[in-house]
Amino acid sequence: MSALNPFRTGSRRAAATLAILLTIGAGSGCRDDRVTTGREPNRSAGDSDRSQGVLDGHIDNDEPGCAASVGIQGDVVWTGVRGIANLTTGTPIGPQTVFDIASVSKQFTATAILLLAQEGKLALDNPLSDYVAGLPPWAATVTVGQLIHQTSGIPDYGELLAAAGYEDHDRTTQSQALQELAAVPRLEFTPGSRFEYSNSNYLLLGEIVQRASGTPLPHFLSEEIFQPLGLAMVMDPVGTIPNKAVSYDKGAAGYTVVDSAWEQVGDGSVQTTPSELVRWADNYRTGQLGGPGLLDAQLDGAVETDEGSGERYGAGIGVLADGTLEHDGGWAGFVATFRVSKDRRTSLAIACNTADHDIDAIADALWQLWT
Template sequence: MTRSHVDFAKCVDALFSKFSGPEMPGAVVAVTENGREIFASAYGLANINDDVPMGRKTIIRIGSQSKQFTVLLILMLEAEGKLSLQDDVQKHLPYVPRLEHPVTLRQLASNTSGYRDFLAAMFVSGRSIYTPSDRQTIREIIARQDSLNFKPGSAMIYSNSGFFMLYEIIEQIEGATFDEVLRNRITGPLGMCDTSLMLHDGSVMKRLAAHYTKRADGWAQLGWGVEEDGGGGIVSTLDDMVVWQQNLNNPKVGTAEMYQRMATPCVFDNGATGLYGLGLVTDVYRGRRTVGHGGSVAGGKSQSMRFIDDGLGIVIIANNDQVAAFAAARRIADIYFGTVAPAQIELAPGRYRQEGGPDVFELVAKNGVPTFLSSGGVTAFDFGHPGGAKPERGITDLVLSPRPDGKIDGTFCGTPRVYAPLGADAKATASLTGRYTNKAQALEVEIQSDAQRGVLRLRSDFGAMNAPIVAADSDLWFLLQPDSDLPWTATLIVTEEGFEMNTDWVKKLRFTRV
């Protein structure tokens, strides 16, 4: 460590200073060095209404960090001969559709299955994530899917569907609830007494933090209506997550071989190595290997990151959606190692579209620094990544670099792409006005539009959506979400039969003109 502990603490405190003011939710942070805690602090309030401060034992949602616990349970069951990661999904879950290609449990656990994310699939079926939805609703959403995002093993797109399926398999094999299995096999033996599965936002629990979402008029508590599962439903505390991180380093529960498998990145069909392993993410930051996972839920963010060759461990759990936990963990590492930010790569502002494909992103200069926007959100760039600029998200396989002709070269899961600028005054070559259907998923759409803008009305058994659309290219439209700060939520690509809808996590959702 290149700084004194006092200087290090002051610098870390500065990263979270805006959450130390009155009536602010906050975060808890711990930093360890070779297993010894060198920093820990709590910022802001666990409950604004009652002026309750955050603390080491405040219980907070950890979101998708839950996935590593689910995968460990799967590996434990495999070690006992109760399943194999090479099993087809349908061996355990007959309701899951067999689509273009077979899918294995390994592919579920590595986000390489191609199954559409059920949360995104709910949205494009007109059901708000805030609408109460039980487990059977999720099963039906998955069962109705009519296509994979890609051939399994050829790419990686985040899919909560895969971990929901693993969660169901664990309960089915063990004949017990996930929470009981988690407690008996992992949290109980480790003494992680405050770590459990919390199925619903709004549950009552002692020391449970309120979770806050930033709105234009201030903070709000907007819990999701969907029933949580082993992919994102675990709550924990700073103390417990430090114990868990230490267990990954020196296993008392599970084995070193299991954690090595979890931290081994997937290899795509084209031979390129990804970053997602089995419930853990392996990356290289400023030349140093990292292993960890983050989480994002309604009013919550989290990150666990270990610099495995350097003995540095970082845990962040926030009870609000304004803490960029992944980036904050990296900034803590920068402070610890004394590293300097690399020179920025000049990427011209504007919107860019994948040549021959549906993907679109926007580059915006914020304080002179390029920022990445897509239907998945807004993020800064890591300009020190090998090969170019990489959006500073916990899980993305996209890397960008500028070309002299104004286009941008990209690499996605080892496959080269080219992105071309989109014109500012886009007009479609034809109106989308008409009625459309996706019969397999019982989706009905009506669109009224001219060559530049229109309205999409979607109806299904699960819900409804009325949303504006605007032309972005001759055959490309943006679907907007009025209450979102994103520039668009999905793209609509005109086809001979009708149109195809794409989001970050749902691809090739086809609608046929009636």
């Protein structure tokens, strides 16, 4: 699922699990996302009001909107909402509204790869051809690590499907995307020679997870990442997800529903709430999952995205010049952004059910309040 820029940019059982976790979260006093935790009461109280004011200033309450959360050391200290989750029913966006976080999902696919590398089930220096059959000879020249860091030279499968005439509302499968890649005669550049964002890299990483673990990527994420950390998340691009917002595109005639029937996983498709994302963010500080080795591997070998910018791309996460971690995403009317501070104490996540709002401006204003 395409990113808005280089950084910013399952099953019924899994969907049921997500619904249960969200219900537990909504009913638990320790997970009330609408109040501060008391960790920094004086600052949080004032910043909560100002933070809600940021959302109110950017979004009308009778249109599709956004939810945003701030975390400090794993605690959700503020969640704000503004707008409508479903224009047909009039259901407002709430703290438990679920969004497709698009390319913000890439960090989870990368984490799955790194966990398997820790277990010795794959190696980052091994070629793509060791794990995915049926690709042209160029697959032997691309390493797993180059897929992670977006330096493979493989063209974007989304652009290939679009060139073949497929639109968002047309059903396309993982197999179709792989078939398009199998028809690519040559790479766009020599692997490892430069950074170029391509969703194909993470689609292929998802395939590698399945080959190396014997488990489809959505199930692997649930069993090895989401459930161990108690996160209400699921990777499921087209399933029915309880509490999920409807996504919209705004045109001259107003808002219209955006329906996507693309079934690919690996490059996007995690469904969750901003509050769950900031809870996940604390793993970049604690290493609760994966330990210090995972923390090192997530940024080891990060590549510069633009010469002289100081910005780098790690394992599914961008690293800004000041050390902030960041990734944005956008897909089929949904947009999302995610940040973790240089000291890894503070995190921010925003998700919207329309691309009509300036999510970067909202994020910048909230980030200034909390960091």
